[in-house]
Amino acid sequence: MTSKFPVVIRTLSYCTQNINFYYPAVYIPNNSYVQGLINFTIYENMLRLSKNLMVPDIPTYVTGSYELKNNQKGVLTLSLIGFAEFGGAHPMTMIKSLNFDLSTGKDIPFYELFKPNSNYIAILSEMVLEELKKQDIMLFEDYPGVKPNQDYYIADKALVIYFQLYEIAPYVVGFPYAVIPIYSIMDLVQEGGLLDKVVR
Structure with a gap:
């Protein structure tokens, strides 16, 4: 049975020459499979979001963070927020929200x-x-x-x-x-x- 209590969230960082993204990772000590699946999904979506903000042939710098929306009753919802700067052009922001069923680790x-x-x-x-x-x-x-x-x-x-x-x-x-x-x-x-x- 899935606990209805909040799961533990840690903040990790992904840094390259053009990307500085702070993203969450969950700690679920009694279910390493669900923990691993959720953390893999978060990491893959963070990378995809960063890549989608990059513009070919234009120097782009991406910064990222996240917001926790729900962490109770077996449901974990969070939003990854990526912000791209292109020099003089309009900056661009994208938001990717993930909504996990903590009994399976699936993003619904x-x-x-x-x-x-x-x-x-x-x-x-x-x-x-x-x-x-x-x-x-x-x-x-x-x-x-x-x-x-x-x-x-x-x-x-x-x-x-x-x-x-x-x-x-x-x-x-x-x-x-x-x-x-x-x-x-x-x-x-x-x-x-x-x-x-x-x-x-």
Whole structure:
């Protein structure tokens, strides 16, 4: 049985000539397999995020950090934040959130949060759009809605759906996001899944 208590988090650093990234590692003394799987996933995503921020033929310096969003009830959620500087050009930031089931060590994709055939894409796309309109956010005309592999994280019994820079809005808007209380979408939620766990 997975402990509902927080896991221990350590901060490690990855440093090269062009990258200085502080990232987390978990310590789970009673389950080395899950510990290893989570730490490998975090490390691989940190490297991928850093690589995605590098621009060929332009001197790029990447700094990175992380934010812990949820660490209870068998669910660990964190966001890796990478920031790239290119000299005189606009700096660029990317956020990659990881949402782990501590019973398996698996990073759970967005589509696995919901029941099959629940029409979650259409329902959540409309909920997110309504929330963004309340924030008076200037969106591109072709708002695509949410995707099966949508960026998200879990915090304070809420599902936070967010979009990358330039994905649905101009750079000046930053990272558009919508906070959806989990209790408001329980009819969509997969029983025993991450969202179900954090509200039990």
